[in-house]
Amino acid sequence: MDLLSECKASEVFEGQVVVYKHMHAYIDSMCLKWCLELNIADIIHKHGQPITLHDLVSTLQVPPSKISGVHRLMRHLAHNGFFDIIRFHDNNNEEEKEAYALTVASKLLVKGTQHSLAPMTKGALDPTVSGAYHFLGKWTFEDNLTLFDVSLGTNLWEFFSKNPSRLSFFNESMISDSQMLKLGLKDHGAVFEGLESIVDVGGGNGTISKIINAMFPELKCIVFDLPHVVENLSGSNNNLSFVGGDMFHSIPHADAILLKIVECTSRRRTEAACLDIGVSATILMELQYGDGDGAAVTRLAKRYARHGLDGGGDVGARMSLRQVGDEACDGSQCATCPSSLQEFVL
Ligand SMILES: C[S@@+](CC[C@H](N)C(=O)[O-])C[C@H]1O[C@@H](n2cnc3c(N)ncnc32)[C@H](O)[C@@H]1O
Numbered sequence: 001m002d003l004l005s006e007c008k009a010s011e012v013f014e015g016q017v018v019v020y021k022h023m024h025a026y027i028d029s030m031c032l033k034w035c036l037e038l039n040i041a042d043i044i045h046k047h048g049q050p051i052t053l054h055d056l057v058s059t060l061q062v063p064p065s066k067i068s069g070v071h072r073l074m075r076h077l078a079h080n081g082f083f084d085i086i087r088f089h090d091n092n093n094e095e096e097k098e099a100y101a102l103t104v105a106s107k108l109l110v111k112g113t114q115h116s117l118a119p120m121t122k123g124a125l126d127p128t129v130s131g132a133y134h135f136l137g138k139w140t141f142e143d144n145l146t147l148f149d150v151s152l153g154t155n156l157w158e159f160f161s162k163n164p165s166r167l168s169f170f171n172e173s174m175i176s177d178s179q180m181l182k183l184g185l186k187d188h189g190a191v192f193e194g195l196e197s198i199v200d201v202g203g204g205n206g207t208i209s210k211i212i213n214a215m216f217p218e219l220k221c222i223v224f225d226l227p228h229v230v231e232n233l234s235g236s237n238n239n240l241s242f243v244g245g246d247m248f249h250s251i252p253h254a255d256a257i258l259l260k261i262v263e264c265t266s267r268r269r270t271e272a273a274c275l276d277i278g279v280s281a282t283i284l285m286e287l288q289y290g291d292g293d294g295a296a297v298t299r300l301a302k303r304y305a306r307h308g309l310d311g312g313g314d315v316g317a318r319m320s321l322r323q324v325g326d327e328a329c330d331g332s333q334c335a336t337c338p339s340s341l342q343e344f345v346l
Pocket residue numbers: 157174175177178201202203204205207224225226229245246247248259260261262
């Protein structure tokens with residue numbers, strides 16, 4: 001049976017392009033990882049000006065047989081928005097040369113800066129995390145197991161408790177993500193108005209709470225996470241504390257819960273539990289991607305929501321309290337947002 005007998009050859013090839021494009025989409029991620037492994041953003045930053053391929057490969061000491069590989073990498077990353085290609089002539093030379101300049105995206109890959117996303121990128125592209133996606137098919141048929149349960153044979157948090165070096169690696173990546181939110185918090189502190197205390201549920205090592213505590217010293221922040229995550233952590237002042245426990249059993253009381261990168265299922269269960277204990281507000285911090293057409297648009301949309309104050313409100317019917325970015329996410333865009341596919345890993 002030829003399913004395509006009624007299609008023109010050009011339509012079949014268009015379909016093939018769609019298949020091939022997505023079949024190879026992981027190459028974008030791998031090139032980003034490659035770029036990080038070669039420290040290319042750091043090298044250009046240190047160079048102080050756009051760098052030519054010649055200078056880049058000599059700094060890297062790449063063997064001649066691999067120079068064309070690095071050239072292709074740079075052109076691919078430039079195409080994906082990580083570098084600008086600057087064309088110039090030097091010393092009245094007829095021949096046009098090109099050099100690679102940092103863009104905002106690659107400036108975020110420079111290590112050791114205030115807003116470096118290098119640890120986050122490294123963490124997300126680590127085979128422990130990215131490799132889990134090879135198990136999606138198997139995961140579909142494993143009732144009640146998360147993707148990590150299937151790929152690692154254990155809960156991710158259990159895995160970390162037995163592999164402290166992986167936990168610190170993961171924490172590093174979360175810290176870098178939290179540092180970014182300083183930018184959003186600076187202009188939108190009003191979300192904390194009327195609150196005397198918040199509990200940062202699944203707050204990790206408390207980076208975002210520390211930032212909030214420094215910006216709003218009057219607000220009491222409790223960082224709540226699994227016991228082994230917070231066991232050696234303590235606050236630097238009376239308004240910052242760390243509490244260990246299981247969010248599905250009980251959560252310290254506060255005026256609001258803060259949920260940052262805590263996936264949907266935990267979020268719903270936590271919010272439901274909070275209604276039971278009379279917590280009135282949820283502050284969600286999320287990064288949402290562009291609008292579904294695959295365009296390289298990244299939208300920062302943080303949604304702050306407050307649910308029914310009577311303690312019996314429907315969690316699904318939250319009303320918007322504050323909104324930063326173009327638009328709040330109401331879940332309707334989940335199908336087009338890559339982060340919706342990260343929801344079931346944990
Ligand atoms: C993706 S991390 C987010 C960390 C932090 N909110 C951030 O954005 O940097 C999820 C956190 O939830 C914590 N967690 C997972 N299960 C938990 C549970 N049952 N009770 C409390 N915390 C939990 C993990 O230890 C981890 O630190």
